[in-house]
Amino acid sequence: MCGIWALFGSDECLSVQCLSAMKIAHRGPDAFRFENVNGFTNCCFGFHRLAVVDQLYGMQPIRVKKFPYLWLCYNGEIYNFKQLQKQFGFEYQTLVDGEVILHLYNRGGIEQTASMLDGVFSFILLDTANRKVFLARDTYGVRPLFKVDDLLLEKAAEKYPFNPPRTKESYYYRQIFEKHYPGRSSWLPHYWMPRWVKATDPSARTLKHYKSATQE
Structure with a gap:
């Protein structure tokens, strides 16, 4: 498992944001990345990695040259990512199975993406070109994903x-x-x-x- 985290629209300082992201550090002991989104204020991703595949390009958020406007934080396993690659001729740039999410989204949008994935997963997808954020998880929540506004918690x-x-x-x-x-x-x-x-x-x-x- 890995830990994925994202924050949008917060005015908290960087140190406070990092402390929030570190609350899920137990989900990924091998590496950690905290990254702000270029050109977007108060928008950042955090990732705690449990390294399983692609030691070189497996860090997140996942970004590929073909889709510079897409940012993806992903946790889980997509069982049919090779089948989808063969079906649509996708050219993967990493060995991470979650990369297929970027290709599917670019091809047919978020609804088609969600309908074609077979596996256990949760992900946060940011489309900076259209200024949209998508959160998704598998049907049974095998890979958990929580969305709660800070004001609600207060x-x-x-x-x-x-x-x-x-x-x-x-x-x-x-x-x-x-x-x-x-x-x-x-x-x-x-x-x-x-x-x-x-x-x-x-x-x-x-x-x-x-x-x-x-x-x-």
């Missing part, structure tokens, strides 16, 4: 006064819960964890606390 305590979420990931999960079980936040007094476990993260990463709690 007001999370007002919207969810009982056990308010403190991270963008927990805010995302809380939205899903409230959608299916409105008004039943009392079910969540301990983030789905035993009372004796100090957990601040609602995701499966806190499962390690179960082991430590039983051993103590």
